[in-house]
Amino acid sequence: MKLTDTTLRNVKPNGKRLKLSDGGGLYLLVKPNGSKLWRLKYRFGGKETSISLGSYSEVSLREARERREEAKRMLAQGLNPSQERRVSKEAALERAENNFESVASEWYSKKAPGWTESHGKRVFKSLQNDVFPWLGARPIAEITAPELLTVLRRIEQRQAIETAHRVLQRCGQVFRYAVVTGRIASDPTRDLKGALPPSKEKHHPTILDPEGIGGLLRAMDTYKGSPVTRAALNLAPLVFVRPGELRKAEWSEIDLERAEWRIPAQKMKMRELHIVPLSRQAVAILRDLKPLTGGGRYLFPGARSNGRPMSENTVNGALRRLGYDSKEMTGHGFRSMACSLLNEQGWPADAIERQLAHSERDTVRAAYNRGQYLEERRRMMQAWADYLDGLKDEK
Numbered sequence: 001m002k003l004t005d006t007t008l009r010n011v012k013p014n015g016k017r018l019k020l021s022d023g024g025g026l027y028l029l030v031k032p033n034g035s036k037l038w039r040l041k042y043r044f045g046g047k048e049t050s051i052s053l054g055s056y057s058e059v060s061l062r063e064a065r066e067r068r069e070e071a072k073r074m075l076a077q078g079l080n081p082s083q084e085r086r087v088s089k090e091a092a093l094e095r096a097e098n099n100f101e102s103v104a105s106e107w108y109s110k111k112a113p114g115w116t117e118s119h120g121k122r123v124f125k126s127l128q129n130d131v132f133p134w135l136g137a138r139p140i141a142e143i144t145a146p147e148l149l150t151v152l153r154r155i156e157q158r159q160a161i162e163t164a165h166r167v168l169q170r171c172g173q174v175f176r177y178a179v180v181t182g183r184i185a186s187d188p189t190r191d192l193k194g195a196l197p198p199s200k201e202k203h204h205p206t207i208l209d210p211e212g213i214g215g216l217l218r219a220m221d222t223y224k225g226s227p228v229t230r231a232a233l234n235l236a237p238l239v240f241v242r243p244g245e246l247r248k249a250e251w252s253e254i255d256l257e258r259a260e261w262r263i264p265a266q267k268m269k270m271r272e273l274h275i276v277p278l279s280r281q282a283v284a285i286l287r288d289l290k291p292l293t294g295g296g297r298y299l300f301p302g303a304r305s306n307g308r309p310m311s312e313n314t315v316n317g318a319l320r321r322l323g324y325d326s327k328e329m330t331g332h333g334f335r336s337m338a339c340s341l342l343n344e345q346g347w348p349a350d351a352i353e354r355q356l357a358h359s360e361r362d363t364v365r366a367a368y369n370r371g372q373y374l375e376e377r378r379r380m381m382q383a384w385a386d387y388l389d390g391l392k393d394e395k
Contacts, residue, residue: 003028005061008036026068028056038064040071044080051082098183100143100174101136107177114271123170130155130167140175141184145191152196162199168192205326206333208340214391216329219322221392231289232300232310233318236331238282238385240338240356242269243316243331247309249299251290259283274357277378279385338384345387351376 003022011020011030018030025041036056042049053059053067071081104127112120134151135143148171155164172189179187207213217237223230236246245263253262261276268274278286286299293299296306303310311317315331335356342352351373 003061008056008061022065024068026064040068042071042075042081044075049082051085098140099137100140101132103140103178103183104174107174116266116269116271119269126163126167127170131171140178143188145188148188149192149195156196161197164196165199168196204332204336205328205330206336207329208337210391213337213388214394216324217388217392223318223322225318225321226303228289228292228300229310229314229318231285232315235282235285236315237334237337237388238279239276240335241276242335243312247300247312247314250297251294251299254286256283256286268357275374277381279382281385281389342380342384347380348373348376351380355380
């Protein structure tokens with residue numbers, strides 16, 4: 001007798017395993033604990049076996065019958081439904097392990113230890129927000145260049161061209177990782193060269209006119225705020241590190257006798273030790289600062305707590321108090337200033353790039369440059385400090 005939904009809903013456990021047959025080998029197993037499980041009994045290769053078709057709470061009577069008929073079709077073709085299900089599960093698992101999101105996550109886990117925490121978070125968040133919702137579940141081997149371009153166009157439509165370029169670059173790294181790990185044969189991002197509008201180069205506001213620089217330096221000498229902030233402001237053009245590296249500087253990293261500031265790899269964007277040769281002028285600023293903050297961890301502690309560095313807005317705030325707005329000069333602008341003028345003055349581009357701690361793609365060349373250019377960078381940093389002194393003295 002065929003089962004009905006009413007019978008299935010109302011059947012109660014009776015302390016024993018109860019089997020309710022629907023015919024064709026399909027039956028509902030009611031366990032003493034009340035669980036109701038679909039089973040299909042069949043013969044294959046002369047042997048009787050059975051497979052589970054799910055629980056009644058998840059698989060309806062109609063769906064169970066459809067699965068029974070599907071199993072019958074397999075048997076008619078000489079296939080074992082149990083084995084076919086196992087193969088299907090393995091294929092589904094393989095697809096899940098090789099979808100874009102899982103491969104990207106694996107790539108990220110390999111790369112992240114070589115990045116700063118903040119950079120790593122930005123990279124993964126961009127994939128989470130702009131790629132995974134559309135391509136995350138797709139098998140990476142099936143993703144095409146036009147499909148990826150559609151995702152990038154969504155970013156482009158919100159006028160985030162630079163973000164679109166970065167996402168394309170990161171996707172390319174994921175696809176190339178998939179190539180070397182045997183998941184795919186080629187990287188589809190290679191076919192997207194020139195598909196996006198060119199990104200607009202972002203320049204940090206700075207002053208490049210020597211007379212204007214001299215005026216800025218003289219203004220900085222008149223700063224009437226905190227002496228710690230004044231020291232940070234005056235040191236910034238002499239070392240031209242990133243603002244975050246300046247405000248997080250620690251006394252343990254400073255060697256005044258050797259006139260060096262060694263920023264540990266974990267603080268740098270590319271996780272590489274960075275050496276900042278200190279000019280005589282920079283050493284003098286630090287010697288004056290040491291009685292004020294040398295007993296603590298940071299050169300420039302926060303106004304409210306010695307255990308934390310100064311706010312990221314402190315140097316920019318000081319520039320605003322001196323009358324320089326955000327379109328005219330920023331703390332980051334000291335890097336652009338040094339880069340532009342040192343190149344104009346004829347210093348080797350590699351020495352300038354190394355001092356700016358720009359990433360070096362060729363790791364062998366990077367290691368070579370670290371050693372080759374350090375002494376030249378010492379001369380360059382002192383010459384730069386002397387040049388700035390000269391500009392400040394010109395009135």
